[in-house]
Amino acid sequence: MADTPQPVGVSARTGQKFTGAALVSAEVTGLGSDGGHHVLQLADGGEIRARAVVLATGARYRKLEVPGIEALEGRSVYYAATNQEARLCGTDPVAIVGGGNSAGQATVFLADHVSHVHLLIRGHDLGKSMSRYLVDQIERHPRVTVHRNAEIREVHGNKNLEEIAIEDNRTGDKARIRVHALFVFIGATPHTGWLTDAIALDDHGFVLTGVDAVPAREDGNQRLGAPPSRTLETSRAGLFAAGDVRSGSVKRVASAVGEGAMAVRQIHEYFERS
Ligand SMILES: Cc1cc2nc3c(=O)[nH]c(=O)nc-3n(C[C@H](O)[C@H](O)[C@H](O)COP(=O)(O)OP(=O)(O)OC[C@H]3O[C@@H](n4cnc5c(N)ncnc54)[C@H](O)[C@@H]3O)c2cc1C
Structure with missing residues (x-):
């Protein structure tokens, strides 16, 4: 959910089906913040700034x-x-x-x-x-x-x-x-290595959301925003997670798609509140 439809330093093309969406083919390598925006750092040196982000980077099954x-x-x-x-x-x-x-x-x-x-x-x-x-x-x-x-x-x-x-x-x-x-069933490794210490993860590296993300915030070290009242919000306000990358998710296509839809609604709630 980028504020800027034409991100700097990446080739973008307007989605034909999703009016107003810019589809960008890029690898995200880092997450920062700047003046109330999340900043996604890209492998080619570009950046995408956004008020809200959904992490749906999945996992690699062993x-x-x-x-x-x-x-x-x-x-x-x-x-x-x-x-x-x-x-x-x-x-x-x-x-x-x-x-x-x-x-x-x-x-x-x-x-x-x-x-x-x-x-x-x-x-x-x-x-x-x-x-x-x-x-x-x-x-x-x-x-x-x-x-x-x-x-x-x-x-x-x-x-x-x-x-x-x-x-x-x-x-x-x-x-x-x-x-x-x-x-x-020998485990899965989430694609969260690039997040480093930006948000709270569980012991296996999956992204904590909702009430599970709260204790980490209360530890103080992850406190980067208001406490999430939404089930898919991470320890950082405005940053959501859906699908396999999310701690405790069902690891099925249907549930990943469903969580994606839920995340959109929760982002609207977040915008109304902030
Ligand atoms: C062999 C196998 C068989 C399966 N069979 C079934 C089945 O029959 N039915 C079923 O319901 N589920 C099945 N699953 C599980 C299902 O595939 C997942 O639950 C589902 O794909 C999760 O969707 P997702 O969007 O969370 O993640 P993914 O589908 O894994 O998508 C994540 C995407 O994020 C991209 N990405 C990752 N890191 C970055 C980054 N840093 N920057 C940019 N992009 C990034 C990845 O390249 C990928 O395109 C199977 C899984 C496996 C491995």
Whole structure:
């Protein structure tokens, strides 16, 4: 939301559909402030000044480094476990990689749909990074097997996944498991490196918003504007975050788009107040 439709130092063209919008192809490398404006610094040396900004820079999903896995993405290898993926799996057995809550929630959900879930964790203690209520459900579930100290070494299958080869990272023992889908939940890295100390981030670098951003502001070190009363506003007044980059967001296309629409409304409220 730039005040100036023709930013300095970047090529801009007027959007045909969004009247009054300037679409700029540029990488943002820094965030400053100047007289009540946010200042976005661009990689080519240009700047964009704006009274309000929506950060929607997304995240990079970590991938398993296993030969051949990319060719199976979208057909047998997934990074989300919703009704859609559950339907695609039918009743086939599946494997899930990851020891956090995302992996735990996917395990509990898929175990009620497929014939068997093999949960693979690199460490030994399932409770180390997963909430107790999920651990309890997983350990009780008759269609879940937890493979501890397990790492995937190979994936096999022509068009679709048929089998994975795993290795015990303590003993070196190898085993093969027949699964027709692999779900990967080994974390995501938000594109927030360029923000440095400009706004409050969570422990993993995702942008804190709404009430979650308040404690950071009260620490004093992030206090750059009025306290946000809006759910998508960051620790800095007039700076909003939407989609995958936002701490606690659902990490789905539909929710990212929905948050974008909500952010526009919250910006209008911000303008009315300020
Ligand atoms: C392999 C895979 C499969 C998926 N499958 C599904 C699915 O089936 N259904 C579903 O709902 N979701 C799926 N997701 C999740 C979905 O893609 C995301 O939730 C969604 O794209 C988030 O939208 P976003 O706008 O927040 O971020 P993104 O779509 O990641 O967009 C962020 C944009 O910001 C740009 N950017 C980043 N940093 C900068 C910078 N410094 N300057 C300028 N631009 C920058 C990036 O280049 C990118 O264009 C999948 C994700 C992956 C990785």
